Amino acid sequence: MVKLEEYEPIAGKGVIGEIRLLAERLKGRSVQHINSTAVGGGVAEILNRMVPLLRECGVDARWDVIKGGEQFFNATKKIHNALHGADEEISGDMWDIFWETGKRNSEEIPCASDIVFVHDPQPIAMVNQKDGRRNKWIWRCHIDISHAQERVFDALRGQIIRYDAAVFSAPSFARTLPLRQFLIAPSLDPLSDKNKDLPRNVVEEVLAAYGIKSDKPIVTQVSRFDRLKDPVGVINAYRKVKRYMDCQLILAGGTAADDPESVEVFEQVKRQAEGDPDIHVLLMPQNDIHVNAIQRASAVILQKSVREGFGLTVTEALWKEKPVVASAVGGIPAQIRHKHHGLLCHSVDGAALAIKQILQNPEYARRLGENGKEHVRRNFLLTRHLKDYLLLFLSLYETEDMVYL
Amino acid sequence: MTFKANEPFIFYSSLQLVELTGVKAASLAELAGHIRAIGASSIYHHTHQFVRQHLYLSPEPPNDFAYWVSDVLGDERFGEALSAIDIMAYPSIGSIREALISTIERALGERPRLKNLTAPEGEEFDFLKSISFIFPTDYKAHTLGEFSDCLRLVSLDSIYFHMFEARLRLERPTNDFSNWLATSLGEEGLAVNIARIDPYTQTGEGIRATILRILERRIKALADIHSTAQE
Numbered sequence: 001m002v003k004l005e006e007y008e009p010i011a012g013k014g015v016i017g018e019i020r021l022l023a024e025r026l027k028g029r030s031v032q033h034i035n036s037t038a039v040g041g042g043v044a045e046i047l048n049r050m051v052p053l054l055r056e057c058g059v060d061a062r063w064d065v066i067k068g069g070e071q072f073f074n075a076t077k078k079i080h081n082a083l084h085g086a087d088e089e090i091s092g093d094m095w096d097i098f099w100e101t102g103k104r105n106s107e108e109i110p111c112a113s114d115i116v117f118v119h120d121p122q123p124i125a126m127v128n129q130k131d132g133r134r135n136k137w138i139w140r141c142h143i144d145i146s147h148a149q150e151r152v153f154d155a156l157r158g159q160i161i162r163y164d165a166a167v168f169s170a171p172s173f174a175r176t177l178p179l180r181q182f183l184i185a186p187s188l189d190p191l192s193d194k195n196k197d198l199p200r201n202v203v204e205e206v207l208a209a210y211g212i213k214s215d216k217p218i219v220t221q222v223s224r225f226d227r228l229k230d231p232v233g234v235i236n237a238y239r240k241v242k243r244y245m246d247c248q249l250i251l252a253g254g255t256a257a258d259d260p261e262s263v264e265v266f267e268q269v270k271r272q273a274e275g276d277p278d279i280h281v282l283l284m285p286q287n288d289i290h291v292n293a294i295q296r297a298s299a300v301i302l303q304k305s306v307r308e309g310f311g312l313t314v315t316e317a318l319w320k321e322k323p324v325v326a327s328a329v330g331g332i333p334a335q336i337r338h339k340h341h342g343l344l345c346h347s348v349d350g351a352a353l354a355i356k357q358i359l360q361n362p363e364y365a366r367r368l369g370e371n372g373k374e375h376v377r378r379n380f381l382l383t384r385h386l387k388d389y390l391l392l393f394l395s396l397y398e399t400e401d402m403v404y405l
Numbered sequence: 406m407t408f409k410a411n412e413p414f415i416f417y418s419s420l421q422l423v424e425l426t427g428v429k430a431a432s433l434a435e436l437a438g439h440i441r442a443i444g445a446s447s448i449y450h451h452t453h454q455f456v457r458q459h460l461y462l463s464p465e466p467p468n469d470f471a472y473w474v475s476d477v478l479g480d481e482r483f484g485e486a487l488s489a490i491d492i493m494a495y496p497s498i499g500s501i502r503e504a505l506i507s508t509i510e511r512a513l514g515e516r517p518r519l520k521n522l523t524a525p526e527g528e529e530f531d532f533l534k535s536i537s538f539i540f541p542t543d544y545k546a547h548t549l550g551e552f553s554d555c556l557r558l559v560s561l562d563s564i565y566f567h568m569f570e571a572r573l574r575l576e577r578p579t580n581d582f583s584n585w586l587a588t589s590l591g592e593e594g595l596a597v598n599i600a601r602i603d604p605y606t607q608t609g610e611g612i613r614a615t616i617l618r619i620l621e622r623r624i625k626a627l628a629d630i631h632s633t634a635q636e
Contacts, residue, residue: 171531
């Protein structure tokens with residue numbers, strides 16, 4: 001179990017001291033997190049670290065996971081996609097299963113803690129318990145609902161507005177709602193396999209394992225094979241750069257077994273890459289050390305998404321002091337101030353121009369990388385996330401904009 | 406002789422939580438309209454939070470309004486005008502608000518083309534606001550020497566709190582450092598010199614270093630006076 005003090009050399013002594021001070025003000029309060037899975041996915045990953053750290057600080061934190069059958073999770077996946085803006089048909093039966101399962105979970109998991117922190121739409125009906133209690137309820141929305149299908153959002157709205165507060169990851173994700181809404185960005189854990197420092201020889205070994213030489217600058221995009229990540233656009237941008245600068249491209253990511261389209265996209269990308277030995281299309285299993293090594297071996301990291309959530313792959317690249325070229329979509333502009341921490345783009349041509357500017361100006365690339373790492377250190381580490389959650393809990397008992405602790 | 410203040414300077418610090426207001430602007434006219442109506446905590450957020458978020462960057466990036474105009478609406482000339490608003494010259498959030506509105510309205514009058522600029526979908530200006538949580542730190546000073554020692558150790562958040570949050574959000578007449586130095590130690594000259602520092606055009610560590618330089622010069626001068634008097 002990682003201890004809070006282990007973050008001190010990275011985040012700074014002052015930050016750890018502030019966390020302890022805030023936790024002191026919450027002594028005696030209990031916090032209950034509720035989500036839909038104990039393993040897999042970003043929410044579980046964060047809670048696995050966050051809950052023990054909250055306990056270490058003296059906050060009485062617990063974590064409950066709702067239960068549901070295959071039909072429930074099929075329905076929640078479609079709801080999730082529709083909230084992201086996908087054109088999903090959710091039948092009446094699916095909604096019935098969603099609400100019935102929500103009701104059952106609400107009856108089985110008592111939410112008596114002072115603060116109940118519900119993550120994402122799956123457990124949203126837990127708020128049914130609120131009326132009989134005097135505690136505070138927070139709905140934490142980890143997804144971008146700015147383009148949500150209105151009829152799906154409307155079906156959930158009645159539940160959302162019963163909460164005391166909602167939390168979003170980027171300003172553009174929020175909606176107009178009659179409750180307080182807070183902005184809390186996600187974070188990365190600098191001590192995890194995906195983000196910890198790696199010795200040079202490990203990086204070389206990983207490249208060798210994929211048959212990649214480090215004799216030419218590497219341009220990389222790490223993302224699952226999904227049209228919304230525009231992998232074909234990435235290849236087109238690389239080809240425009242390659243006319244002037246000898247470089248190589250890595251497209252690394254996974255396909256999801258339950259997503260037939262991702263296999264189709266992977267095959268399409270392979271076809272596009274045919275005939276160029278400098279394009280490496282890597283179907284990577286979930287291997288955090290490999291992802292870490294490939295990011296560290298890169299000269300430029302690309303995230304040319306058409307749509308994006310917060311874009312934690314961008315955060316990971318910035319943390320590794322890499323110059324980043326990324327689309328100005330989703331949470332990416334919240335992470336990159338154009339020309340300060342990286343370069344934002346809006347098209348294949350824009351991406352190609354930015355890659356060339358970085359590859360041809362190593363000093364500029366170094367400065368962007370340094371700024372990017374410092375930006376993450378101050379704003380997107382797990383410790384900042386923990387601090388924001390503690391402030392959020394305190395804010396539930398305050399109404400003023402200036403609060404004396 | 407070291408002069409000791411009756412009332413020590415207690416270093417405070419503040420932490421911010423960001424609240425979404427749900428208010429968005431897609432054009433300059435909308436931006437000016439919302440700046441007029443939005444709460445003071447939002448004006449403070451967009452003219453100050455960037456300094457805290459990017460306090461290691463040199464040169465400093467522009468304030469949020471200027472950045473949006475330059476990089477999203479694509480008018481660098483007007484973005485420069487907004488970033489050049491001298492926040493130090495304004496004593497309150499209300500006066501900063503008026504300066505922003507008059508700068509935008511003047512530009513819309515002088516350059517009608519600006520009225521046609523609109524943000525692409527999803528890149529509108531989102532008005533946010535800062536909730537500040539203020540708390541005392543363990544650092545306390547009775548003398549100029551102690552004050553200087555503490556200043557070396559406190560967090561940058563503490564320096565920002567006393568340098569501009571106290572002045573603008575708590576509407577104190579000057580920054581807290583200058584106020585204490587003048588009223589508790591009688592160091593009017595030092596107070597004026599520190600009040601002249603522009604915290605918006607240097608990094609956080611740069612501000613700390615500048616204040617320390619001013620203090621050290623004064624401490625040395627006092628020591629010289631003291632040793633001359635003893636001779």
